[in-house]
Amino acid sequence: MRTLVKLEIARTLRNRKFMFFTVVYPSVLFLLIAGSADADDRVPGTRLSMPLYYMVAMASFGALTAGLMGNGERIAKEREGGWTRQLRLTPLPGRGYVGAKIAVGAVATLPSIVIVFVVAAVAKGVRLDAAWEWPALTAAIWAGSLVFAALGVAIGYLASGDAVRPLTMIIYFGLSILGGLWMPTTSYPRWLENIGDYLPTHAYTALGQAIELGGAPHAKDVALLVGYLAVFAGGAAWLYRKDTRKA
Amino acid sequence: MTATTAVSAPGTGAAATGAPPPVVRFEKVNKAYGSVRAVTDLDLTLYPGETVALLGPNGAGKSSSLDLLLGLRHPDSGRVEVFGTTPRQAIVRGRVGAMLQSGCLMEEVTVRELVGLACDLHPKGHPVDEVLERAGITEIASRKVNKLSGGQEQRVRFAFATAGASDLIVLDEPTTGMDVSSRQTFWGAIREQAKQGRTILFATHYLEEADAVADRVIVLHRGRVLADGSSAEIKAMAGARRISFELDGPVDETALRALPALTGIEISGRTVRIRSTDADATVHAVYGLGLYPHGLEVTGLGLEQAFLAITDAAAAVEESAR
Numbered sequence: 280m281r282t283l284v285k286l287e288i289a290r291t292l293r294n295r296k297f298m299f300f301t302v303v304y305p306s307v308l309f310l311l312i313a314g315s316a317d318a319d320d321r322v323p324g325t326r327l328s329m330p331l332y333y334m335v336a337m338a339s340f341g342a343l344t345a346g347l348m349g350n351g352e353r354i355a356k357e358r359e360g361g362w363t364r365q366l367r368l369t370p371l372p373g374r375g376y377v378g379a380k381i382a383v384g385a386v387a388t389l390p391s392i393v394i395v396f397v398v399a400a401v402a403k404g405v406r407l408d409a410a411w412e413w414p415a416l417t418a419a420i421w422a423g424s425l426v427f428a429a430l431g432v433a434i435g436y437l438a439s440g441d442a443v444r445p446l447t448m449i450i451y452f453g454l455s456i457l458g459g460l461w462m463p464t465t466s467y468p469r470w471l472e473n474i475g476d477y478l479p480t481h482a483y484t485a486l487g488q489a490i491e492l493g494g495a496p497h498a499k500d501v502a503l504l505v506g507y508l509a510v511f512a513g514g515a516a517w518l519y520r521k522d523t524r525k526a
Numbered sequence: 527m528t529a530t531t532a533v534s535a536p537g538t539g540a541a542a543t544g545a546p547p548p549v550v551r552f553e554k555v556n557k558a559y560g561s562v563r564a565v566t567d568l569d570l571t572l573y574p575g576e577t578v579a580l581l582g583p584n585g586a587g588k589s590s591s592l593d594l595l596l597g598l599r600h601p602d603s604g605r606v607e608v609f610g611t612t613p614r615q616a617i618v619r620g621r622v623g624a625m626l627q628s629g630c631l632m633e634e635v636t637v638r639e640l641v642g643l644a645c646d647l648h649p650k651g652h653p654v655d656e657v658l659e660r661a662g663i664t665e666i667a668s669r670k671v672n673k674l675s676g677g678q679e680q681r682v683r684f685a686f687a688t689a690g691a692s693d694l695i696v697l698d699e700p701t702t703g704m705d706v707s708s709r710q711t712f713w714g715a716i717r718e719q720a721k722q723g724r725t726i727l728f729a730t731h732y733l734e735e736a737d738a739v740a741d742r743v744i745v746l747h748r749g750r751v752l753a754d755g756s757s758a759e760i761k762a763m764a765g766a767r768r769i770s771f772e773l774d775g776p777v778d779e780t781a782l783r784a785l786p787a788l789t790g791i792e793i794s795g796r797t798v799r800i801r802s803t804d805a806d807a808t809v810h811a812v813y814g815l816g817l818y819p820h821g822l823e824v825t826g827l828g829l830e831q832a833f834l835a836i837t838d839a840a841a842a843v844e845e846s847a848r
Contacts, residue, residue: 282646290634361629365686368596368624369647370617 280375287383297349302391305341306398309333312461313403322463327491331407332463334399335487338420340460341391343480346384346428347451354380354435355443363519373519377432377512384428385421392420408493415490423483426504429511430479436518454480479507546574547610549694549725550595555604557590557749564590566749568604572727574693577720579736579757580729582746583837588729589627591746592698595727596624608694616694620649623692625683627699627729631671638667641685648690660718661685662711676703684712688719695719697728701735713739737761747837760836761826767805768826771812771819772796778815785811 292298316329357363366376396413399405407413430450438446455461457471458480464472475481482500489496552570556563565587572578580588593599594606597613608616616622632640641658645651658664661681666674671682680703687695697716701709716739720726730736736743737757745753745760753760761767773796783791787804798819802808805824812819 280647282643286632286635286639286643289639290632293634357630357632361626362632364598364629365626365631365683367598368617368622368626368687369644370620370649371647372618 280371280379283371283375284379284382287379288386291349291383291387298387298390301341301345301349301387302394304344305337305391305395308340309337309395309398310402312337313399316403322465327488328405330399330403330405331491332488334395334403334405335416335420335491336460336484338392338395338416339423339480339484339487340455341395342388342420342424343427343455343460343483344451345388345391346424346426347431347434348447349387350380350384350428350431351434351438351443351447354432355439358435359439373516376519377429377515380432380435380515381425381428381512384431385425388424388428389417389421392417392424407491412490412493416487419486419490419496420483423486423504426479426483426508426511429508429515432515433511433518436515454478457481459484477503479504482507548572548607549574549576549609550727551605551607552591552594553605553607555591555594555601555606557594557599557601564749565594565601568749568751570744570751572694572725574725575720575723576742577716577726577740578728578742578744579740580727580744580746581731581733581736582729582752583731585748586746587749588731588746589698590749592624592696592727592729596622596696620690621693622696623648623687623690623694624696625680625687625698625700627702631679631682631686633670633672635671636668637663637671637674637682637685640671640682641667641689644686644689648692650691651689652691657685657689660688660715662708662715677705677708680704681708681712684715688715692724694725694727697726699729699731701730701732709735745836747840752840753836762803767802767808767824769800769802769805769808769822769824771798771822773798773817773819775817781815782812 313330313333316333320329321327322329322332354363363376396417407416431447434443434447434450457475458464458478459475460480464475464481467475482503485500486496486504489500548571550570550572552568555565555568555570557565568587568591570591580591582588590599594601595608595613597606597617606613609619609621611619613622617624632643635643638654638658641661641663642654645654645657655664658667661684663678663681663685666678669678671679674682680700684697684700687697695716700716701712704712713735716726716728728735728740741756743753743755743757743760744751777793777796777798779793782793782798782800785791785800785802786807787802788800788808789803790801792799800808809822809824
């Protein structure tokens with residue numbers, strides 16, 4: 280099983296195009312969106328500066344993109360191509376496959392998070408109150424991205440062929456917008472904000488925001504994310520087994 | 527009746543001893559995709575050490591049967607047992623190695639990495655170098671898997687299937703895309719596996735392969751077993767010997783037509799061509815008539831014609847039954 284994880288990671292790192300976009304895209308988006316924001320602009324209802332807010336939002340968004348898009352499409356392609364069929368003729372358990380795919384997502388997202396931070400600090404002069412907040416933020420955003428890597432695996436098993444891209448897109452934009460990755464949910468109507476509060480993306484950004492404000496992540500957000508991770512990973516493993524039946 | 531009744535015991539006679547527990551058992555297995563019946567009431571038993579060819583045209587149910595055997599599909603009714611358990615359990619225990627007909631391999635990894643993965647996943651995995659060597663892919667071990675020729679890819683698949691000490695090796699049309707010489711090498715490797723006591727089951731529509739490699743041939747047609755026996759028996763069933771000779775004197779057509787084991791005769795001038803299910807008996811009878819045939823030739827029909835004859839007969843029976 281370790282061999283599978285190592286192989287999956289090696290082939291992802293060899294995929295230069297995928298790695299390039301995964302790593303660079305969030306930083307570019309950060310510069311585009313936060314470009315006009317002033318360091319003194321505050322997010323309504325909080326004491327966070329806009330550039331700081333967008334730094335965490337874009338790092339999270341990039342990690343989400345890598346996990347969701349990378350896994351979903353690749354798995355659907357592998358299923359269609361027949362590779363997973365061949366893999367099912369080995370003693371590899373379903374959780375091994377899902378675990379390896381989540382590990383791949385994790386490897387691809389770490390550099391993208393770090394680069395957004397570097398770009399934000401250098402180009403927009405973003406500063407945090409304490410030095411420990413940088414590694415803490417990195418760790419929180421990285422760990423949280425596993426949820427979306429797991430969701431990507433599930434989508435890869437849920438949809439196939441032409442359906443996988445639109446489905447990924449809908450989930451991707453839905454989660455990003457409603458969860459407040461692109462703009463603070465405080466600017467939404469009340470009922471939409473309430474829905475947003477329970478989305479994994481919202482809990483995910485809240486994780487980062489709590490640290491930005493110098494505190495520990497809220498237990499509710501952590502619990503939400505762990506719950507979503509369990510649901511998505513469990514769902515993916517279940518779909519893997521079901522796919523065995525249907526093939 | 528179909529030809530199934532004509533050959534009773536499996537070719538190796540393993541069934542006759544009754545001692546070894548079967549490797550694979552299909553009991554009244556049915557599988558349909560929508561309205562298309564892929565496998566109908568399939569009963570099938572494989573015994574340890576057999577090399578069995580599953581023979582049939584496209585759509586005969588070969589791949590479906592193998593998918594059922596490997597747990598990639600589940601039967602609508604009936605039972606599939608592998609080593610006395612479910613296909614999945616047999617695979618988890620490392621008792622089955624399988625090679626599918628098509629399907630991509632993992633992309634952007636080298637041959638060695640991929641085969642290494644199979645060795646690692648197998649509970650009784652062999653060393654990678656050994657597996658590469660046996661599959662004849664040591665030279666291409668550092669190549670990317672997605673940059674191989676069709677034949678090379680098949681050999682990589684074979685390596686994947688033989689990465690561990692499995693007791694049953696299942697191959698679905700393994701030589702597709704191979705040239706003649708790599709086919710020979712490939713079957714050499716398969717015979718090597720069989721020599722080590724492994725049970726081999728392969729699907730093919732390369733009929734000469736079934737003839738040359740298998741010690742038991744199962745002919746599938748429209749999801750049913752049409753015939754089951756040694757390739758010699760299968761050929762015999764379809765009148766599978768061609769006898770030709772020339773006669774000096776006058777040709778007595780009536781006497782020739784009355785020859786034993788005859789399934790067809792063609793007389794042109796003094797040349798006689800006969801199809802016979804028992805060439806020995808037919809030739810003996812020719813001499814018995816007091817004839818002196820010149821240039822006597824007895825040739826096998828090859829499984830191809832034998833097989834065509836059997837499936838044609840079955841189709842005719844089905845037609846007349848309607």
